[in-house]
Amino acid sequence: MLQNKAYRLRTRPQGTSGHDHFEFVSEPVGKPRSGEVLVKVLYLSLDPTNRIWMSDIPQYMEPVKVGEVMRGLGIGRVESSQSPSLKEGDLVSGLLGWQEYAIVDARTVTKLPDLDVPVEAHMGPVGMTGLTAYFGLLELGQPQAGETVVVSAAAGAVGSIVGQIAKIKGCRVVGLAGSDDKCTWLTKELGFDVAINYKKEDVGAALDKACPKGIDVYFENVGGQILEEVLKRVNLFARIPLCGLISGYNAERPVPGPYQFPQLLMKRVRLQGFIVFDFVQRFPEAVHQLAQWVREGRIKYRSTIVKGLDKAPDALNMLFTGDNTGKLFIEL
């Protein structure tokens, strides 16, 4: 009988999460019922949102319940199907969970479209993080050629794509990242105009230098001190797509909002939270555009691949320490 290995949430973390908060179980794999498919998980995406889902705080989906398999986005191969829409061997993406095998309703997963890009790209630039960058920047940020776009967590899976799309749209692009290596990657390979190592540089002074005409669009992934410094420098009618606030996800006590909050009023800023699923109806158009840019070499990407499901709890923390570059995922 086929055995599944899975991480189930054991307790909710206060602060940093780790192995203690999960139970690593071995249990028999069931059989898909009508409409379901059995999927062997190949890759598991690790995203800041995994940490959010572990906490019982207001959020955009229900938190993972204690005892449930940890929620996670992944790519897998259909092993057996009880649905006419999928067949054995199909590659699918969806919320497969932190486990080796998933039995899911066939309607909740998507067959990977044929885009002539590596499977790895489906985890990044043409996957959810690429789509997040695409809709957040273009729909909410509405960057115009010649404007200055700043992005935090710029060497991350979302930020690195945001910056490249902004360059394609003719903007001046400034990224913030946490190491010199990342900064070099952003400017030398991805074409960012300036990259700021926020761990080493005076962020305010560096932004002054990098953004002589102020900031028109700020793609926000982190919150905290970087947001403060950006708000001091936003232009009239700036737009702030609010994608993440990772600097606060591990906080053990309430975190104040930005002291520069009144700048949103004074500069008539439009700040808007979003998640990628808000745009699900338009995924096909975006995926094809992103894939085209990837094939043309106009969007480059990196992955940080960690091997083995058992590494997932530790690897998740790489997002918080900045030990990944580009898309972080587990290869099973």
Added chain:
Amino acid sequence: MLQNKAYRLRTRPQGTSGHDHFEFVSEPVGKPRSGEVLVKVLYLSLDPTNRIWMSDIPQYMEPVKVGEVMRGLGIGRVESSQSPSLKEGDLVSGLLGWQEYAIVDARTVTKLPDLDVPVEAHMGPVGMTGLTAYFGLLELGQPQAGETVVVSAAAGAVGSIVGQIAKIKGCRVVGLAGSDDKCTWLTKELGFDVAINYKKEDVGAALDKACPKGIDVYFENVGGQILEEVLKRVNLFARIPLCGLISGYNAERPVPGPYQFPQLLMKRVRLQGFIVFDFVQRFPEAVHQLAQWVREGRIKYRSTIVKGLDKAPDALNMLFTGDNTGKLFIEL
């Protein structure tokens, strides 16, 4: 020779402003040059923004310079004109300043349109505060019939109009105000569904009761604790027109942004700062609509009129203590 009395800014206040921060001067009135008009000031609007203009902080206009006549919106009568566009006796509105006579470029004031409403209404519902309510609510808030609209400082010049427009648009309307009398005015006369006395009631519990279907639009005038409680209760895709943050204007040290800031992400809220002048091209259409509602009795208003220019510094503080209902202005 005609003498002018004027308040000039003497020093910048830390915290609450008052007489000490102004110099009350008497000085000869000059003569209008070509293109200018001499205006006798009849009414001076007192608005929270007056306090902002006194501080050297980032803001949407230059702060008033020390030594300058205090900036203020007003209505006056043209005494003599060196411009073909205005003639003696015309009533005009514009930034006339805290003084008895103003000499201004004729292009910077607007002749009061003939709307068949009392002059007093030009200081409120069909003036800048009415326009602020109109554009902030309708353009940024985009309320839909059946949605729940919450407004803070609801018995103020802007808030009272916001609530009535929201009622006209078929919304459930909940206002927050600082006295039982104000709350009674809101529900009994203006048609608000619920009014909450935020000084007496538990705001969170009162909002829970008043907004059983959550909050779709929050018209923000105050910031602080009310914003926190609202953010806990916003619906998915809520809109927050950010009109003012008066609770912080007298602060002596930096004020943190809302602890509930991440709710903007989780609930995919659109928060947008604005000032009425962003919509100047569309003032005519809005003024006529507002005047029609006033004439039809669908928008009611109150004024708190303080007599005498010399009362202006003290009267301004009524906005912060909540001693006004509706539009506060000085009658000279």
